[in-house]
Every structure is written in C-alpha cells, then in structure tokens.
Amino acid sequence: MMIKKMTALALLGTMLATTHIIAQQRPNIVFILADDLGYGDLGVYGQTKIKTPNIDRLAREGMVFTQFYAGTSVCAPSRSSLLTGQHTGHTFVRGNKEIAPEGQEPLADTVQSYATLLKQAGYATGAFGKWGLGMVGTSGAPDKKGFTTFFGYNCQRQSHRYYPTHLWNNNEKVELTGNDLTQKKVYAPDLIQIMALAFIMDHKDKPFFLFIPTTLPHAELQGPDDEYYKMYEHSFEEHAYKGNDYGPGAKVAGYASVEKPRATYAAMVSRMDAYVGQVLDRLDALGLTDNTIVIFASDNGAHQEGGADPLFFNSTGGLRGYKRDLYEGGIKTPFIVKWPGKVKAGSKSDFVGAFWDLMPTFTEIGGAPKPRYTDGISIVPTLLGKKKQATHPYLYWEFHEDGGRQAVRMGKWKGIRQNVMKDHNAPLELYDLSKDPAEQHNIAATNAGIVKKMSAYMKEAHVESDVFPLTGK
Structure with missing residues (x-):
C-alpha cells in the first residue's frame, strides 16, 4: 500500500514537472x-x-x-x-x-x-x-x-x-x-x-x-x-x-x-x-x-x-x-x-x-x-x-468619419469607395498596386470586371452595426 502511494506521488511529481517544462517551452x-x-x-x-x-x-x-x-x-x-x-x-x-x-x-x-x-x-x-x-x-x-x-x-x-x-x-x-x-x-x-x-x-x-x-x-x-x-x-x-x-x-x-x-x-x-x-x-x-x-x-x-x-x-x-x-x-x-x-x-x-x-x-x-x-x-x-x-481572397476596411469609406485589397488590386454614408453605391476608385503603389492612377473606367468584383466583396464583408452604422440608418 505504501509502495503504491509512493508510486502515485512520484507519478504526480513527474506530471507536474512535465507540465512545467511544457509551460516553459511555450x-x-x-x-x-x-x-x-x-x-x-x-x-x-x-x-x-x-x-x-x-x-x-x-x-x-x-x-x-x-x-x-x-x-x-x-x-x-x-x-x-x-x-x-x-x-x-x-x-x-x-x-x-x-x-x-x-x-x-x-x-x-x-x-x-x-x-x-x-x-x-x-x-x-x-x-x-x-x-x-x-x-x-x-x-x-x-x-x-x-x-x-x-x-x-x-x-x-x-x-x-x-x-x-x-x-x-x-x-x-x-x-x-x-x-x-x-x-x-x-x-x-x-x-x-x-x-x-x-x-x-x-x-x-x-x-x-x-x-x-x-x-x-x-x-x-x-x-x-x-x-x-x-x-x-x-x-x-x-x-x-x-x-x-x-x-x-x-x-x-x-x-x-x-x-x-x-x-x-x-x-x-x-x-x-x-x-x-x-x-x-x-x-x-x-x-x-x-x-x-x-x-x-x-x-x-x-x-x-x-x-x-x-x-x-x-x-x-x-x-x-x-x-x-x-x-x-x-x-x-x-x-x-x-x-x-x-x-x-x-x-x-x-x-x-x-x-x-x-x-x-x-x-x-x-x-x-x-x-x-x-x-x-x-x-x-x-x-x-x-x-x-x-x-486571403481579399482584405477589407471601413472608416466611419468624413462621410464614410470602404476599401478592399484583392491581390494586386486596391479598391476604395468614398462618401459611403451618402451613397453606398458611390463610384469606386481602382488602383493596380503592382504598378502604382502610390495610388496615383485610378483605372476603374477600364477594368469594369474588377470593379464589379470589388463592389461585391464590399457588400459581402460589411455587416451593418446598430452602434456604428455605415450604409444604413
């Protein structure tokens, strides 16, 4: 009985020691x-x-x-x-x-x-x-x-x-x-x-x-x-x-x-x-x-x-x-x-x-x-x-001041929408970050398909908040 008790105590000690080692390894x-x-x-x-x-x-x-x-x-x-x-x-x-x-x-x-x-x-x-x-x-x-x-x-x-x-x-x-x-x-x-x-x-x-x-x-x-x-x-x-x-x-x-x-x-x-x-x-x-x-x-x-x-x-x-x-x-x-x-x-x-x-x-x-x-x-x-x-298939951001803004990055593409609170379908700016990292050239007019996909991502990513409304009242 004493031997079993000592074995149990030894086992408990080993478990505690192992736990300590694992904790230190994290x-x-x-x-x-x-x-x-x-x-x-x-x-x-x-x-x-x-x-x-x-x-x-x-x-x-x-x-x-x-x-x-x-x-x-x-x-x-x-x-x-x-x-x-x-x-x-x-x-x-x-x-x-x-x-x-x-x-x-x-x-x-x-x-x-x-x-x-x-x-x-x-x-x-x-x-x-x-x-x-x-x-x-x-x-x-x-x-x-x-x-x-x-x-x-x-x-x-x-x-x-x-x-x-x-x-x-x-x-x-x-x-x-x-x-x-x-x-x-x-x-x-x-x-x-x-x-x-x-x-x-x-x-x-x-x-x-x-x-x-x-x-x-x-x-x-x-x-x-x-x-x-x-x-x-x-x-x-x-x-x-x-x-x-x-x-x-x-x-x-x-x-x-x-x-x-x-x-x-x-x-x-x-x-x-x-x-x-x-x-x-x-x-x-x-x-x-x-x-x-x-x-x-x-x-x-x-x-x-x-x-x-x-x-x-x-x-x-x-x-x-x-x-x-x-x-x-x-x-x-x-x-x-x-x-x-x-x-x-x-x-x-x-x-x-x-x-x-x-x-x-x-x-x-x-x-x-x-x-x-x-x-x-x-x-x-x-x-x-x-x-x-x-x-990531895309990254998404919102900003809730200055009329509200949304942005999406999808691969090399970056889409930005301004004045969202006034019009949640406002025109979207589009930039190719691989060629234009400073976002100087809006090429939305010549990339309708990308713009459409960006807009869909913006709609998908945004869940309206009662505390911080963006696209609704």
Whole structure:
C-alpha cells in the first residue's frame, strides 16, 4: 500500500514537472504597438532623418513584412480589429465614439479577445499604454478582455496629453499630482515603460503575453528636454525657414514654428525606439530572448496633427494618404517579427496580411483555445518559412468619419469607395498596386470586371452595426 502511494506521488511529481517544462517551452509573446507611426518612419523602412537603431536591430534579427496592414486608419477601431481578430466590417468598435466624462464606446461583453484565450491557456497577460476600448467598470475594460494587469491611459482622449492628471492601474485611478505648473511633471510614457519592464521581471518564470500599446508618437507633440530632444534640437533648423518668406527675423520665426515640432516628433520616435531597446535588453538580461516572440507594428498611418510634418520626414514612405485615409499611407503598417531559432534573421515577407490575422496566430503559438470566430488566418507558416501558407481572397476596411469609406485589397488590386454614408453605391476608385503603389492612377473606367468584383466583396464583408452604422440608418 505504501509502495503504491509512493508510486502515485512520484507519478504526480513527474506530471507536474512535465507540465512545467511544457509551460516553459511555450514562447512568451511581446507585442509593441506604436501610435500614428507612419510606414516610412523607421530606418529599416527607409527613414533617413530619424534614428531608430533598436527597431532596426529587431528587423536585422527577425522578419520584415512589406505588405501588412492595420485594422483601419484611426485608433479605436484598428485596436478592436487587432484584439478581436475581425476586420472593421465585423468587429464591434468601428469608430472613435467618445463617452463623457472619460472613455470610449466599450467592447460588448460577448466580444472575445485573443488575450482572453491566452489567459485560458495559462499565460500571464498585461497591457501597458493606451486602451481606448472601454472605461473601467464597463464590458470593454482591460480586465474584462483578458488582461490581468493594465497600467496606462484607459481613455484615448486622455492619452493626447503626455503630462496627464492621472493614469489607471487596473481599476485604480493613479493621480499624478506633480503635473501642474508648480511641481515637477511626470512624463507618462516613461512611467508606463517602467511598469511594462517590471511585468517582464514579475512573470519571467511562466509564459506571458505583454501588450505595449505606447502613445508615441501621437499628437500632442511633447516630451522632456532631454537627450532625445537634444539629439534633434538643431538638426532641421536649415529647413525651418528655407524657402519660406517669414520676413525680418526669418530664422527665429522659422525655428519656432517649424523646427521645434519637427525636432519633437523625431525625439518622440527615437524615445519609442529606446523603449523597444529596453524591452530587448530586459529579455536578454533575464535569459528570455530565445523563448520570446517580439512583434512591432503601428495602429494606423502617419498623422498630420499638432505640428507633425509627415511630408518633411516622408513618413508614409512615398505612399498616398495619412491617418483617416484608406489609401496605403493611412493603413499600411511597419510589421516586424523576431523569434529566435524560428524566424530567419534578416528575412523579408511580402505576405499580404492584416491585424485580424494575429488572433489565430497568437492562439496557435500559445496553444490556446481556437477563437469562436475570426476573419484572420494564422501566419505561423510564413514565420517558420514553410510554403503552405493560406492566403486571403481579399482584405477589407471601413472608416466611419468624413462621410464614410470602404476599401478592399484583392491581390494586386486596391479598391476604395468614398462618401459611403451618402451613397453606398458611390463610384469606386481602382488602383493596380503592382504598378502604382502610390495610388496615383485610378483605372476603374477600364477594368469594369474588377470593379464589379470589388463592389461585391464590399457588400459581402460589411455587416451593418446598430452602434456604428455605415450604409444604413
């Protein structure tokens, strides 16, 4: 009897040990999401004026995607698409709908996120930065969507301020009492970064999913007068007044009105790049690098707000459009994946994918339950260099401001429809991205068959929403 008992205990010990080994073999996942960073704002994607050595290092050690897209061209719906694995014709939040006094339209309680599924699979889950998908206490709050730890801006409207009065630590409001005119101010992104790095340390012994939706480089353009700003303080001075007739004192006027915003924007991008470097260094220091996937992307295209100058920096990489457009410059995102021993270092992929692909990708990598629904396909075969990668028949986007817009990418073709709320059968613009990546030549008139097919896809992909109506009342 004693022998049987000892055997049972030994067997239990072996099972527990095996479970621990399996848990350690499952990779950690770190997903860093920039805010309003353009496709061309990084060195690896052609940027020449702004220094991004850490993200460029990430690219050298991983895979760079050249045909990857955000959920749409503004914050909340793009992030909804990301978390739910659905394009904006299906996902719950499809626009930036504000709620007083703080917060946005919350994700419904029935909405499933990949964080919930990874949590069910035993992952520690944390989000640090900007949320914007439901205020504390609502069905869309981070803790209701799978994150056991959240620190940052719950409300994306509040995140426009880099020296805010408060942040949120899970459901606790954290007052930043120094953020007034008489006391030392707290630069919120720095504080959020400290908490994100602490999360890695706290969960180094079990699989974790770390989501860092940083607010950088979203407007307002603001940051401390430190090493990152000084790096660019006079870099663009010669451009600030050259070619502009400011009259007497042109240099001073030009510097004040143009140079400072440019320098600040560049400093914000470089600060974000430094945060990426800190994450990589922390993983190295803890011996976690070889078992961690690190992914970097942006939530939409480059912005023109708060003095930002995307034309000067070529932030779109030569693509047409900016934030709020469904042209390539508004939705195409830098997308980089590092996974040591799995993803070939220094590789590139032209796989045509989008944010909704991350739901099936993350759940497959993490051994999590399959999602109840998704518009995405797993990109694991591409990451592992396998040939049998499923592809999309088409990608679809909606935009619910400025009269409403729809877009479809089908192979080399890109179709865009404007003013959809007024006329959901409005004329469709058509571009051949293989010959015209900057979308300069509308060839709809000579490709009636393609236009008809695009229109059918737009109708098929859009399911009308009572909360965010587009084609109906």
